[in-house]
Amino acid sequence: MLPLPQVTFDRLAQLIYGLCGLVLTNDKAYLIHHRLEPIVTQSGLRDYDELCDRLRSPTLSPLHEQVIEAITTHETSFFRDGQSFEALRQVLLPELVEAAGQRKRALGVRPHGRIWCAGASTGEEAYSVAILLDELVQGRPRRDLGLGDFAFLATDISPGVLDVARAGVYSDRNVARVRSPYLRRYFKQQLNDWQVVEPLRRFIDFRRANLLDGTPSAGLFDLVLCRNVLIYFDEETRRRICRRFHAVVRPGGALVLGAAENLYGVSEGFTSEQHGSAFFYRKGVSD
Template sequence: MAPEDFAFISGMLKQRSGLIIGPDKLYLLESRLSPLARRRGLPGLTELIAEMRKPSAEELRRDVTDAMTTNETSFFRDIKPFEEMRTFALPDLLAKRADRRQLRIWSAAASTGQEAYTLAMLFKEMGAKLDGWRLEIIGTDLSNEVLDKARAATYSQFEVQRGLPITLLVKYFEQDGEHWRLKQPIRSMVNFRQHNLLNGSSSLGTFDVIFCRNVLIYFDQETKRKVLEDLRKVLAPDGYLFLGGAETVLGITDKFRPLPDHRGVYAPA
């Protein structure tokens, strides 16, 4: 790939998604964008980038950004954050919010929806403890394509086997041929919206809990700081932020503080 082509596409991806693509990730561009080039009837990446440079190619630039955004996810991914939610954050918030009986939870970079729906199932499993409570789960992602799949809530056998207990599969899903679809009571608990974390989040309102896991690892230091400080603006002063196991706020921002006995959980500083 010509240096000027690499500079163009890597710069566009950073501007639109925060994704950092170095020269060592050329293979990633090839593997993810070659299928898109073929669907467009283009011989390869050189021709694809030439098309992207045209002023009228906004849809193509959006498709390229979607293709390059990592959408790895699964039900109950890494399990520990959901245990922390169930045994620590949620009981604390239920006590604090007992007067208004309302909670708002945000699953940022929700991809195809498994994280948001895991939270919905976790709440459903609490049964009578949440009777009379208004629970609002918002799932957002940059990609409209993955959000369409999240809203459809239909998953392959492989996808439901990754982390989802068989008891919950039987209880909350119905089989549709070779796929499994979440039942309406769980689907109705989650509202999905298109949202770019780089653009600020004030339009989404204030949240009691934010899950923003395995997202910051793809950003440079300055973008991490900006995103974290934007998240602080929409998190309640006594709320909780959940990050991925390889992520931290230390050395990036002083707007959050880690909770020593709860790895991956952060509170506003």
């Protein structure tokens, strides 16, 4: 194990904070050894100090991306936190679809509804939302909407996980939470793996983005999901990110966080609403 003096840990923690906003306290030294030491040795660097020297470069390099990939958490799954998905299925997505139908009849300019999944990781959450959206669209009596009437952006800081998301290939274990009707309709079996069907993969725009750098400049979103991401940031970073969310959520639109997250003390721009045991956050219609 490479030596990691306190001064070097502090320096490395500050560089990582600047790269991706992740806060590393002293009790996280094991993460440095476990996740970054292989990068140090495989890159032919002498020690963590040389890694710090390389990371000081303002230009994003493959080494920067390796560190971001290694140090960030990519845990996700299909239909994770079932109560949140019930709120999406019963409240938020029906609202979005109804509003999209009204905009289509009034304006005729696509997209009529917009979703952003921030911190999308390997794509399971984004595909889960897209499945529910397609089910609602296909179930409309009017048949006046299709997925082409919506725009779905999914972002993550890690290029590696986005490659997995774009491919949309998952193991039997990954799809264990997917209900059988969804599995038959939205996945193709490939030996021991399952691939999301091509129309759904094409529908979602998986794009690299760092939440610290701002928000997408593609207009307003009806629905923003940023689940189980803010817990890894300090309070000031959470405030900054939530201000940006507020700026891009359409009046009357909603922000969905993880089950263990809330906006208490972080943002006053949203009003909490509850559906079952799940909470989400609504932007005022006059904001």
